[in-house]
Amino acid sequence: MLNLWFTEEWTPECRFSIKIKEHFHTEKSPFQQLDFFDSYEFGKFFTLDGIMMANEKDEFVYHDMISHVALATNPNIKKVLVIGGGDGGTVREITRYSHIEKIDMVEIDERVVRLCQKYLVQTSCKLEDPRVNLYFQDGLKFVEDAKEKSYDLILVDSTDPIGPGEGLFTKKFYTNCFRALSEDGILINQHESPYFDKEAGQMKRAHKRIKDLFPISKVYQFHIPTYPSGHWLFGFASKKYDPIADHKPEEWEKFGLKTKYYNSEIHKASFALPTFVKEMLEESE
Amino acid sequence: MLNLWFTEEWTPECRFSIKIKEHFHTEKSPFQQLDFFDSYEFGKFFTLDGIMMANEKDEFVYHDMISHVALATNPNIKKVLVIGGGDGGTVREITRYSHIEKIDMVEIDERVVRLCQKYLVQTSCKLEDPRVNLYFQDGLKFVEDAKEKSYDLILVDSTDPIGPGEGLFTKKFYTNCFRALSEDGILINQHESPYFDKEAGQMKRAHKRIKDLFPISKVYQFHIPTYPSGHWLFGFASKKYDPIADHKPEEWEKFGLKTKYYNSEIHKASFALPTFVKEMLEESE
Numbered sequence: 001m002l003n004l005w006f007t008e009e010w011t012p013e014c015r016f017s018i019k020i021k022e023h024f025h026t027e028k029s030p031f032q033q034l035d036f037f038d039s040y041e042f043g044k045f046f047t048l049d050g051i052m053m054a055n056e057k058d059e060f061v062y063h064d065m066i067s068h069v070a071l072a073t074n075p076n077i078k079k080v081l082v083i084g085g086g087d088g089g090t091v092r093e094i095t096r097y098s099h100i101e102k103i104d105m106v107e108i109d110e111r112v113v114r115l116c117q118k119y120l121v122q123t124s125c126k127l128e129d130p131r132v133n134l135y136f137q138d139g140l141k142f143v144e145d146a147k148e149k150s151y152d153l154i155l156v157d158s159t160d161p162i163g164p165g166e167g168l169f170t171k172k173f174y175t176n177c178f179r180a181l182s183e184d185g186i187l188i189n190q191h192e193s194p195y196f197d198k199e200a201g202q203m204k205r206a207h208k209r210i211k212d213l214f215p216i217s218k219v220y221q222f223h224i225p226t227y228p229s230g231h232w233l234f235g236f237a238s239k240k241y242d243p244i245a246d247h248k249p250e251e252w253e254k255f256g257l258k259t260k261y262y263n264s265e266i267h268k269a270s271f272a273l274p275t276f277v278k279e280m281l282e283e284s285e
Numbered sequence: 286m287l288n289l290w291f292t293e294e295w296t297p298e299c300r301f302s303i304k305i306k307e308h309f310h311t312e313k314s315p316f317q318q319l320d321f322f323d324s325y326e327f328g329k330f331f332t333l334d335g336i337m338m339a340n341e342k343d344e345f346v347y348h349d350m351i352s353h354v355a356l357a358t359n360p361n362i363k364k365v366l367v368i369g370g371g372d373g374g375t376v377r378e379i380t381r382y383s384h385i386e387k388i389d390m391v392e393i394d395e396r397v398v399r400l401c402q403k404y405l406v407q408t409s410c411k412l413e414d415p416r417v418n419l420y421f422q423d424g425l426k427f428v429e430d431a432k433e434k435s436y437d438l439i440l441v442d443s444t445d446p447i448g449p450g451e452g453l454f455t456k457k458f459y460t461n462c463f464r465a466l467s468e469d470g471i472l473i474n475q476h477e478s479p480y481f482d483k484e485a486g487q488m489k490r491a492h493k494r495i496k497d498l499f500p501i502s503k504v505y506q507f508h509i510p511t512y513p514s515g516h517w518l519f520g521f522a523s524k525k526y527d528p529i530a531d532h533k534p535e536e537w538e539k540f541g542l543k544t545k546y547y548n549s550e551i552h553k554a555s556f557a558l559p560t561f562v563k564e565m566l567e568e569s570e
Binding site: 007011015019221225260268274278 | 550
């Protein structure tokens with residue numbers, strides 16, 4: 001039997017490997033290398049420049065946690081901007097809220113979107129929703145051009161700050177996000193992992209830049225085993241609402257959404273961070 | 286340069302690998318295969334039958350979480366039994382409480398203890414504390430012979446339920462723990478991981494057995510990247526105290542212990558479980 005393994009170097013001295021059933025698509029887009037696989041343990045998944053993006057086994061964790069925390073803090077969010085998110089999973093979760101009026105999704109690489117629509121139908125299944133507008137542009141440029149206060153929520157569903165995702169971790173980008181957000185706007189963004197040095201450094205830099213701009217800036221964590229260390233963070237930045245003080249579990253539960261990771265206790269709990277993570281975030285101040 | 290890797294099969298289709306500086310000790314004891322390594326990313330670590338037990342980078346997570354949750358629920362714990370825990374890390378944490386009177390540690394394999402004392406001095410550094418009594422015996426037999434109500438806290442710091450650790454996941458063992466615990470006694474035990482099928486099955490079985498015996502039976506989670514999936518659980522079973530309702534953060538903080546993972550917010554938060562984990566635990570009822 002074919003003994004084929006995909007390996008990701010979490011660090012040069014630590015590797016995570018997945019046995020592959022089939023490597024069924026590979027191509028280079030103008031932006032990056034795209035590869036699609038079927039695997040025994042994680043189902044179908046894809047990588048960008050060799051880095052795991054989403055797999056059928058645990059994408060629910062990431063997409064639950066990027067979406068529902070903001071909607072349970074401000075259930076009146078109407079206009080949403082998703083930056084990146086080519087696999088469609090974030091839009092899938094956001095379209096579950098029938099009261100949301102507009103979802104703009106800006107993905108630099110159309111090939112990611114098209115290939116996920118073809119091959120990763122578990123995540124990319126709601127891009128045809130009439131509220132969704134797809135833009136194949138640079139997210140950095142898109143928010144620069146966006147009208148002031150045009151979104152209630154911006155979700156930065158980006159790759160790591162290397163390659164095409166790099167601009168989405170800059171002060172300029174966060175400044176434009178702030179400008180494009182309504183007076184009670186919320187920004188959720190990749191905060192990487194606190195465990196390995198490389199991601200921890202990225203996390204600290206991202207956090208400092210956001211903290212300097214937004215009145216409320218917090219960090220929350222979750223378990224996603226296929227990302228380096230399995231210990232992953234998102235940033236929650238906001239002009240008005242605090243994710244704990246303004247958490248509205250009763251209102252969120254009225255939406256009646258069935259979720260596999262997120263729930264109202266996890267919402268609160270995910271903002272409680274281990275001491276070493278709190279210290280890292282304080283160092284970044 | 287030597288290109289040497291230690292690999293653990295988290296499942297037959299998923300591997301975690303660590304680059305090794307030196308494989309400096311190997312032996313077979315009457316119970317298992319013991320190997321000690323030095324690594325680039327995780328410092329020194331050891332394996333039993335090829336399974337990662339403890340490494341210098343993240344053992345603090347495991348040892349914080351096995352120890353302090355019980356002491357912050359009942360700060361008057363005086364008599365502690367550690368079953369397993371040959372690396373000494375659990376005893377290290379427990380000896381930090383000066384009011385604790387007695388710590389019995391029962392490890393089936395004396396070689397684990399002796400080699401960790403020699404090679405893993407970061408964890409095995411408090412076994413000489415005068416309150417510590419070492420017993421090289423089968424933990425199953427030890428609790429069977431223990432006098433009724435002789436411990437306020439039992440910490441089951443065991444290997445997985447395969448090999449020498451197997452008996453420490455049986456109904457007979459938990460029944461004897463119950464008998465050996467004082468009227469306000471607490472039992473903390475390995476609950477494995479909810480992520481991969483094998484560990485999830487072990488978790489469900491362990492949970493059902495304990496739930497049938499103890500009036501209070503909860504599960505809490507933490508991030509430990511070098512265990513399969515990085516998403517790990519302990520069980521908290523108790524005759525009297527609930528880890529949330531009876532949590533005493535002010536009393537615990539008076540102990541003045543500096544911890545790198547555990548803190549009073551993490552205490553509460555770690556009992557909030559993702560929906561898929563809650564459902565697994567309910568299935569086991």
